[in-house]
Amino acid sequence: MSLLFLPALIAAVLVSASAADTVRGYVVDPINELAVTDVDVSFSVLGESGGVDEILRKSVDEDGRFEFSGPFLKSGLAFTLTAFYRGVPYPSSLLKVGEQREVVLEVFEPTHDPDDIHIMAEHLILTLQAGTLEVTQLLHVDNTGERTFVGTGHGVERLVTEFRIPKGAFGLESHSGEFARADARSLFDTQPLAPGTSQIGFSFMVSAADFPGEYVHSALYPTDVLDVYVHPSDIHLHTPFIDRGTITFQKREYHLYRLENLRPGQSDSISLPLTRPMRWVLKWSGLGLAIVAATSLLSRRSPTPLASGDDGTEEIVELVDPGVGPDASRAELDQRRQVLLSQLAAIERGGGHKNRKAGAQRRRRQRLMGQAVAVYQLLEKARQE
Known part of the structure; x- marks a missing residue:
């Protein structure tokens, strides 16, 4: 190597070294103010997808200290640190390289006891529209103890903060973290709750077919305030709900009601004006569409619309004798259902609506649809018994 290039090479190395920075800090248990040694610490940066x-x-080290350095650490780089202690992650807020001398990460001993968990405020938003009840729950959770509540299980199978949801809930969406559904009515947030306040949010939907006419809120932890927002705003709730007037957000008007000082195990029913006859109309109309879809799959053809009259107007599918007795077993009902779907599929394959027998085919198809819906009703009744 020529000596003429040596000064330039040394200068480049010095510039690279000076551009690199160091992130250092330590891990502490703030309850006893002692450094914690059996901890791993991760260094993460923002990813292109918005995650880390x-x-x-x-x-x-033996003093609970850590240090990250290297050419990837540039001044102003956004990053987070996470301490892993007893299987629980403790992430820092978003930080930037060069803006702090040291980073202190706090960790706590774990506990499976939920006695120190209480809800400071819960917002329950109920929106009725298009035959569907949309539910959103936003909670401010306070851990007043000195340990992190970890619930049961561990890792991705951890079950921490529990909630009750309607049996027919679907379309679950988390607004704060990961959730696990233990059974039809039990929902768990999986994030451990460190001492202090945390926020949990999620939403789901309930179809008119599965809605019994009232929404039941179950308090599993002591709750200071429950605010219930109901849309349409002309829905009125009675005692013990406290009327707080109307409020507009997301371009909708809601009626706001409040309950205070809820105890664990307390259940409160919220009546909503979706009458049983209307629920059944929506339910069996939807079932008719489902049967059309099923027969189109069996026939490998595009689905034919529900039966229509000669003038193109839609006809109502009327329930008729299903072809089995009222005491038929579930196996017999299921067999009858398969036969009816096969017969409907045969009509679909034949394209009967385009030939001279279109009228007879349409009437036969409508009768089979009525029988199929009646069989589905009997099957549901058998499942509920």
Whole structure:
């Protein structure tokens, strides 16, 4: 190597070294104010998708200290640190390289006891529209103890904060973290609750077919305030709900009601004006569409619309004798259902609506549809018994 290039090479190395920075800090248990040693700390940066990508992870030293350095650490780089203690992650807020001398990460001992968990405020938003009840729950949860509540299980199978949801709930969406559904009515947030306040949010829907006419809110933890927002705003709730007037958000007007000082195990029913006859109309109309879809799959043809008259107007599918007795077993009902679907599929394959027998085919198809709906009703009744 020529000596003429040596000064330039040394200068480049010095510039690279000075551009790199160091992130250092330590892990502490704030309850006893002692450093914690059996901890791993990860260094993560913001990913292109908006999440965080872990770059490096290391164990702290005997004094609970850690240090990250290298050419990837540039001044102003946004990053987060996460301490892993007893299987629980403790992430920092979003930080930037060069803006702090040291980072202190706090960790706590775990507990499975929920006695220190209470709800400071819960917002329950109920929106009735298009035959569907949309439900959103937003909660401010306070852990007043000195340990992190970890619930049961561990890792991705951890079950922490529990909620009750309607049996027919679907379309679950989390607004704060990961959720696990233990059974038809039990929902768990999986994030451990460190001492202090946390926020939990989620939403789901209930179809008119599965809605019994009232929404039941179950308090599993002591709750200071429950605010219930109901749309349409002309829905009125009675005692013990406190009327707080109307409020507009998301371009909708809601009626706001409040309950205070809910105890664990308390259930409160919220009557909503979706009458049983209307629920059944929506339910069996939807079932008719489902039968059309099923027969189109069996026939490998595009689905034919529900039966219509000669003038093109839609006809109502009337329930007729299903072809089985009222005491038929579930196996017999299921067999009858398969026969009816096969007969409907045969009509679909034949394209009967385009030949001279179109009228007879349409009437036969309508009768089979009525029988199929009646069989589905009997099947549902058998499942409920």
